[in-house]
Amino acid sequence: MCHLRPSQWHKWLSLAEYWYNTNFHTGLKLTPFQALYGYVPGPLTIDPYIPTSQPEVREYLQERARMLEVMRGNLCEAQNRMKVFADKHRTERSFEVGDEVYLKLHPYKQSSVQLRRNMKLAPKYYGPFRILAKIGPVAYRLALPPTSGIHPVFHVSLLKKKIGHKHTPTLNLPIFDQHGFCKVYPSQILARRLISRRNDPVPQVLVQWINYGPSEATWEDYYDLVARFPDFNMDRGGPGPSLPGSNVTDRCGNSRIN
Numbered sequence: 416m417c418h419l420r421p422s423q424w425h426k427w428l429s430l431a432e433y434w435y436n437t438n439f440h441t442g443l444k445l446t447p448f449q450a451l452y453g454y455v456p457g458p459l460t461i462d463p464y465i466p467t468s469q470p471e472v473r474e475y476l477q478e479r480a481r482m483l484e485v486m487r488g489n490l491c492e493a494q495n496r497m498k499v500f501a502d503k504h505r506t507e508r509s510f511e512v513g514d515e516v517y518l519k520l521h522p523y524k525q526s527s528v529q530l531r532r533n534m535k536l537a538p539k540y541y542g543p544f545r546i547l548a549k550i551g552p553v554a555y556r557l558a559l560p561p562t563s564g565i566h567p568v569f570h571v572s573l574l575k576k577k578i579g580h581k582h583t584p585t586l587n588l589p590i591f592d593q594h595g596f597c598k599v600y601p602s603q604i605l606a607r608r609l610i611s612r613r614n615d616p617v618p619q620v621l622v623q624w625i626n627y628g629p630s631e632a633t634w635e636d637y638y639d640l641v642a643r644f645p646d647f648n649m650d651r652g653g654p655g656p657s658l659p660g661s662n663v664t665d666r667c668g669n670s671r672i673n
Contacts, residue, residue: 426475508571510555515543515577518557518569543577599624601640601647605632620649 436448437456467473508624510516517540544557567654606621618637622631641649 426478505572507572507574510546510549510574510576511570512546512548514546515578516546516555516557516574517542518544519573519575540575601625602646604649605629607637608634621633 436451437446439446443450445491446455462476465476467476498592519540544559546555547558547567550556550568554568555571555574556568559565559567573647602625604620605623606623608619610619617636620640621632621639622635622640623632639650640647
C-alpha cells in the first residue's frame with residue numbers, strides 16, 4: 416500500500432500494527448494481541464459504504480476498500496505468474512476410470528538405528544493399479560492392496576499411464592507408519608561379519624527385510640538390531656557364515672554371537 420500511495424503511508428501504520436499484533440509468534444505460541452488481552456480478535460472488516468456523518472471516515476473506508484481490491488489483483492497476478500513458471504515443467508495428464516496407472520512414491524525407510532540408506536536406487540513407480548474414480552480435476556482414487564496403509568487418492572502428477580502389455584508389476588507397496596516412514600521388520604539373516612570401528616570389533620549382520628528382496632538387504636550392527644527388535648530370532652534363516660576371530664562379547668562379558 417505504501418508504494419502505491421507514498422505520500423499517505425502514515426495512514427496505514429495502524430493496520431501494520433494490527434497485522435503485527437495479530438500474527439502468530441513461534442516463541443509465544445500465540446499472538447501478541449492474545450497474550451495482552453486474553454482473546455483472539457475478530458476479522459477487521461468494515462462496510463466501506465456504512466452511513467456516517469463524518470466525511471473523513473467515509474473517505475478513509477472507501478480508500479481502504481480500494482486498496483483491498485488492488486491487493487487482491489496483485490495477489491491474483493502473482494499466482495498466475497507462479498502458475499506459468501510451474502506449468503513449464505509439467506505435462507497435461509488425464510485418465511479415465513478403469514485405466515491402469517503406475518504410482519510414484521518416495522518411501523523413506525528408516526532401516527537402522529544408526530545407519531541410513533540412500534533411497535535413490537529404490538523403485539520410483541509401483542503398480543500398475545486400476546483407477547476407481549476421479550476426484551476433482553487433478554486427483555484419482557486407485558485400487559490399492561488392503562495392506563498398503565496409505566490413502567488411495569493421489570494427485571495426477573504422481574501417476575503414469577501403463578502402455579503396452581509387457582511389464583513387471585510391483586504390487587507390494589511399502590507400509591508406512593503415522594509419521595510417513597516405512598515400517599520395516601527383519602525377515603532373515605543372510606550373512607554375518609566382523610568390522611573394525613575405532614579399533615573396536617563390531618559384529619554386523621546382513622538383514623533381509625519383510626516385503627523387500629535380498630538385493631535390498633542392509634548391513635546392521637548386531638546389538639542395535641537386537642535392541643530395536645528384541646523379539647526377532649537372530650538365528651532365523653540359518654547361522655550363516657562364521658565371523659572371523661573369536662567370540663564377540665558384550666560389555667557384561669556375555670557371549671552374544673559366534
